[in-house]
Amino acid sequence: MNGGADLGGMMGFGPVVDSAEASALDPLFHADWEPRVLGMIVAIGAAGKWNLDQSRFARESLPPADYMRFPYYRIWLEAAQKLLLERQMITTDELEAGRMISQPQPIRKRLAREDVAAALQAGGPVDRPADRSAGFAVGDNVQTINIHPESHTRLPRYARGKAGVVTAILGFHVFPDSNALGAHGKGEDPQWLYQIRFSARELWGDDCNPRDSVTLDLWEPYLERG
Amino acid sequence: MDARVRALESLLVEKGYLDSAAVDEIIETYETRIGPRNGAHVVAKAWLEPDFADWLKRDATAAIHSLGYISRQGEHMVAVFNDDETHHMVVCTLCSCYPWSVLGLPPTWYKSPPYRSRAVIDPRGVLAEFGTDLLDNVGVEVHDSTAETRYLVIPARPDGTDGWSEEQLMACVSRDSMIGTTLAAKPVAA
Secondary structure, eight states: OOOTTOOTTOOOSOOSOSOHHHHHHOOSOSSTHHHHHHHHHHHHGGGOSSOHHHHHHHHHTSOHHHHHHSOHHHHHHHHHHHHHHHTTSSOHHHHHHTSOOSOOOOOSOOOOGGGHHHHHHHOOOOBOOOSSOOSOOTTOEEEEOOOOOSSOOSSOGGGTTOEEEEEEEEEEEOOHHHHTTGGGTTTTOOEEEEEEEEEHHHHHOTTSOTTOEEEEEEEGGGEEEO | OHHHHHHHHHHHHHTTSOOHHHHHHHHHIIIIISSHHHHHHHHHHHHHOHHHHHHHHHOHHHHHHTTTOOOSSOSEEEEEEOOSSEEEEEEOSSSOOOOHHHHOSOOHHHHSHHHHHHTTTOHHHHHHHTTOOOOTTOEEEEEEOOSSEEEEEEOOOOTTOTTOOHHHHHTTOOHHHHHTSSOOOOOTTO
């Protein structure tokens, strides 16, 4: 979707850092609640009530003005709360009362302390056995499609309808546009994934340094022969 | 916010969805065990061992896993090498994708609108804010992490470090040099 998360190429947000030294000294957390949100959201992933792409879509569906001004862990919190409510794992009455009122929903697993290390180590690989050969080869010229779905996509606005070159074949990976739709889509619907290089001039115009480029990792359905 | 998050956590615990001890353990892991020292080890080893550097170029996931750095947000790795022609810099314009297994949690600026908006359209302006000057003949290649592939920048080895040990070289490799906003450099005290 064309939401607040699709930030590439926007202007007016100000400087990134005051200096390299300031970056090195900046703590990873700025308030006590931030690490709790991080830990809660990593842990509750084990419940199996949503997938990675559904959680990303919940974040990017926040009102754009909120998305752009909230601290990052607040974005995570708001999205998690939305998912918990949507799946009726909690209710607004419970949030107001601060205690359990309705019966819990069944979950796949409650992550225990002793299982954390194994769960972090296992991660969540998204490569799948390929059931077809790749449609593009390294060196092929490609053109990205021009789409504006209201649902989840990982093709940012700034790279739609642009010409690039295949620089690597990265594997056969879960397709986020479908995976985010859950039961309403084709599930994981894995697709070939490529690294595509675009010249900075193709993306941003002739004022750019001719040596500069941007790569994006894009699935085959986003690409046409260039 | 503190009260709101505490209330949500206690509700999730009461409903049986969450174990607060697991939350503590996750936080502790990323505060003490998984951080940019992992990545610095990968970089120093690549500087010292050409075979390891080749492996990183061919199959970064396997090469990095061989050092024991196997964890979430590191399942599919790509290593990109800075050289005389190309400087690499990593961003995630759409969210906050970052190689946790080798760099730990991302800095706040990495996840915030100024970096995510500008890294792709004005990378040289961003680099200047970090005090990073590149030679005119060096191109900047920005990698927007739009999929589950996670990028690790292998910075160029600083001059004057011949004969240095792996431990000494690791001290040259900052987190930001592996994101690509700065260069590797000899420690000021050295």
